[in-house]
Amino acid sequence: MAVQNKQPVATEKFREMDKKRWLVRYLVLASIAIILGIKLYLLIYVVDFTVGFYSFLTSFVLFNIFFLSWVKYRDPFIRAKDVIIPEDRKPFVSIIVPVKNEEGNIRNCVQSCLNSSYTNKEVIIVNDGSTDGTTAILDEMRKEVGPGPKLQIIHLSKSVGKKVAIEAGSQIAKGDIYVMMDSDCDLASDAVENAVKIFYSDRRIGAVTGHARVRGAAEGNTLLKIEDVWFDGQFRMLKGMETSFSSLTCCSGALSIYRREAVHQYLHAWAHDHFLGIENFKFATDRRLTAYVLGAKPEDVLEAGMRDTGEQDSNKITIDNNIPILQTGKDDLNTMRSSSDPDQEELKKKDRRRYAWRLVYSPSVRVTAGVPDNLVALIRQQIRWRKSFIRSLPATGGIYWRRPFYAAFLYYLVLGLKLMRPFIVIKIIILLLSADIGTVVFYLSGLMYTGMLYGIDSRLRNPGYPFWLFRPLFTFMSTFVFSWLLFYAAITIRKEAWR
Numbered sequence: 001m002a003v004q005n006k007q008p009v010a011t012e013k014f015r016e017m018d019k020k021r022w023l024v025r026y027l028v029l030a031s032i033a034i035i036l037g038i039k040l041y042l043l044i045y046v047v048d049f050t051v052g053f054y055s056f057l058t059s060f061v062l063f064n065i066f067f068l069s070w071v072k073y074r075d076p077f078i079r080a081k082d083v084i085i086p087e088d089r090k091p092f093v094s095i096i097v098p099v100k101n102e103e104g105n106i107r108n109c110v111q112s113c114l115n116s117s118y119t120n121k122e123v124i125i126v127n128d129g130s131t132d133g134t135t136a137i138l139d140e141m142r143k144e145v146g147p148g149p150k151l152q153i154i155h156l157s158k159s160v161g162k163k164v165a166i167e168a169g170s171q172i173a174k175g176d177i178y179v180m181m182d183s184d185c186d187l188a189s190d191a192v193e194n195a196v197k198i199f200y201s202d203r204r205i206g207a208v209t210g211h212a213r214v215r216g217a218a219e220g221n222t223l224l225k226i227e228d229v230w231f232d233g234q235f236r237m238l239k240g241m242e243t244s245f246s247s248l249t250c251c252s253g254a255l256s257i258y259r260r261e262a263v264h265q266y267l268h269a270w271a272h273d274h275f276l277g278i279e280n281f282k283f284a285t286d287r288r289l290t291a292y293v294l295g296a297k298p299e300d301v302l303e304a305g306m307r308d309t310g311e312q313d314s315n316k317i318t319i320d321n322n323i324p325i326l327q328t329g330k331d332d333l334n335t336m337r338s339s340s341d342p343d344q345e346e347l348k349k350k351d352r353r354r355y356a357w358r359l360v361y362s363p364s365v366r367v368t369a370g371v372p373d374n375l376v377a378l379i380r381q382q383i384r385w386r387k388s389f390i391r392s393l394p395a396t397g398g399i400y401w402r403r404p405f406y407a408a409f410l411y412y413l414v415l416g417l418k419l420m421r422p423f424i425v426i427k428i429i430i431l432l433l434s435a436d437i438g439t440v441v442f443y444l445s446g447l448m449y450t451g452m453l454y455g456i457d458s459r460l461r462n463p464g465y466p467f468w469l470f471r472p473l474f475t476f477m478s479t480f481v482f483s484w485l486l487f488y489a490a491i492t493i494r495k496e497a498w499r
Contacts, residue, residue, distance in 0.1 A: 016075075021460045025070050028453060032063045035449070047439040048431060054424050055446050058417060062450060064410055066457070069240035076208070076243075077194050077364035080201035091199070093121040093192055094175030098165035099183035103133035105370055109183050110141055114151065118192040124152045124169040129159035161282045162253075163289075167271035170264065178263060181255045184370030186215060191365045195257045198362060206262030206293050206357025209248060210255035210365035211235045217467065220373060225467040227371045227378075230474040233454040236461065239361035245407035246358035247294065249396050253286040255367040258293065261301065262357050266292035275391050282496050283384060284391035291392065295399035296356040354402035382482045386489035389418075422483045451475035 036059050043052025095113045099106055106125075113123045127135055138153050145151040154168055166180060177199060179192055195208045212235060214220070217228035235252070242248045251258075270289050275281040372378040393415075400411050424443075431439050451472025459468040 017460060024456070024460060025066075028456065029063070029067055029070070032059060032066060032453070035059055036063065039446075042442065047442050048427070048436060051424060051427055051431070051439050051443055054417070054420060055443060057413065058450070059446070061410065061414055061417065062453070065237055065241045066453070068244045069237045072244040073240040075362050075364055076198045076202070076205070076360045077362045080197040081194075081364075083197045083201050085197070085200050090120045091176035091196060092174060093118060093177045093179060093196065094169075094173035095121060095123045095179040095181070095187075095192070096126070096166055096169040096173060097124070097181055097183050098126045098128055098162045098169070099130065099134060099138075100128040100159060100162075100165075101130050101132045101134060102183040103130075103137060105184050105186075106134050107137055107141065108186050109181075110138070110151070112187040112189075113181075114145065115189055116187060116192045117189050118196060121192065122149050122152060122174065124154065124173060126165040126169045127153065127155045128161070128165040129156050161280065162285050163271040163273070163282070164280070167267050170267050176260050178258045178260060179255070180253070180258070181367060182253050182369065185212070185254050186368045187255065188366040188368075191255065191367060192257070194362065194364045198360070198365075199257075199259055202358065204356075204358045205246075205360055206259050206296070207248070207251050207290070207359045208257045208365060209239065209251040209359075209361050210257070210367050211361070211363040212252060212254040212367050212369045214371050215368040222470070223375065223378065224371065224373055226470045226474050226477075229455060229458050229465075229467045229471045231369070231371075232458045232462070233471065235361065236363060237454065237457060241410075242407065243359075243361045245404045246360060247400070247403040247407045247411075248290060248359040248361060249294070249392075249400070249411065250287045251290045251293075251359065254369045255365065256286070256290075257365070259357075262293050262296065263289065273391075276493065278494060278496075281391065283493075284388040284395070287388050287392040288395050290359065291395040291399060293357055294355070294359060294396065295402070297354065297402075298356045301356045379481075379485065383485050383489050383492075386482075386486050387493050389486070390490060390493060419486075421479065422486060425480060425483055447475050447479055448472050 036056065039052065039056045039059055043049055043056055046052075095116075097109060097113065099109075102109070110123065110125060125138055127138055135155060138155075142151055142153050152172065154172070156165065156168065160168075170178065177196065179187075179195070181187060191210060195210070198208050199205055212231050214224055214228035214231055217224045239248060239252075266289070270292060272279075273281045273284065273288060275284075372381050397412075397415065401408050403411075428440055428443055451474065454475075455468035455471030458471065459465050462468075
């Protein structure tokens with residue numbers, strides 16, 4: 001996607017909420033700072049030191065999450081919303097959706113893509129060997145849409161997994177931008193248009209991930225309501241904090257949008273990932289692909305671009321099965337190599353930047369997602385996510401040190417706390433059996449306080465939101481149930497069953 005030099009767009013001052021709600025935010029930050037001081041005293045003089053020290057560190061991380069996501073983070077769409085892209089420069093967008101056995105929602109999903117307000121697009125659906133009614137529904141929709149490139153459907157003869165299915169879709173994709181979303185999600189009508197403006201406003205942005213909420217939470221059971229408030233905070237707070245350093249650790253599978261030249265060269269290696277001797281490791285789909293873009297160096301981007309301008313077959317590369325993959329166009333590369341462009345001159349200064357792309361989250365790029373509606377399905381989902389987490393340890397962990405220092409510091413601190421959590425839970429059980437009630441109450445009170453703060457944040461951003469009080473329930477579930485799943489995920493990591 002060729003982006004021309006532009007004057008910065010003047011935008012009005014943006015406030016996420018009114019002054020009264022901002023006052024509540026400042027009071028919350030002050031309360032966390034006070035709690036930090038109290039916990040420091042208690043860990044030295046009162047409670048068990050191990051539990052107290054862990055609790056102090058979690059509150060320190062909590063303060064950073066709230067401070068950075070509230071004070072430092074700005075929705076990148078705010079800067080880009082007034083950008084007007086000339087018709088002849090609107091990038092072509094490829095929406096790629098892998099699907100397997102999703103007959104209950106696939107029509108809604110595909111229709112939401114077709115109904116997107118951004119018109120310069122194609123929708124590519126990859127049917128990953130579905131055995132239910134998904135195939136018939138897709139064929140029916142193709143007849144309804146009619147012939148042409150607007151909707152393309154690939155039927156795979158057997159299931160190859162999400163990653164390989166996306167790679168198959170990318171082989172026919174012509175877009176300058178790839179939109180990747182799960183088949184149980186419904187795209188907001190303006191999501192693609194808003195994301196394109198974000199890319200157009202800053203050529204160093206390589207990926208944008210959107211804001212997901214739970215589909216049907218209002219009419220659903222209690223578990224859906226718990227998941228909805230968790231999704232809201234997980235995206236806005238954690239991804240907001242990481243975006244303040246342009247360093248997302250995970251572009252969500254629900255909706256992630258990539259600049260073609262940032263991601264395309266990695267799709268084959270990602271789709272055929274090897275881990276612990278497992279060929280084509282099926283898990284770590286989102287985190288692993290994010291890690292490729294996250295770890296790209298400026299020289300990697302330039303070298304990939306130089307390969308595209310070679311005299312032999314300059315617009316294609318081949319993978320192991322000799323199927324050609326369309327690659328970044330020459331216009332994009334000429335932009336990357338332009339010596340008159342100060343941004344690209346900055347890319348060439350390898351000693352000044354250790355990474356090539358900015359990765360950002362925008363709550364203005366929205367999607368609704370289908371989620372587990374019973375505890376067994378939720379636990380299976382959490383096991384898959386923990387297998388992805390294990391895979392991300394050498395992937396993201398091995399390259400995150402090249403991101404801004406404080407972002408890396410927080411990432412490795414949070415990583416350590418996650419690994420420690422199951423052992424802290426064991427310690428709490430031992431202290432309870434030994435009648436150290438004070439430490440147990442101290443720890444449980446901290447969990448309730450943390451959950452309530454996330455709930456308050458959701459309520460502040462969504463006036464009248466009724467499910468904010470459910471947030472502490474997820475905190476307790478995560479601590480006392482989901483923590484143990486890390487061990488099970490590690491033991492069964494070779495088991496590839498998805499559900």
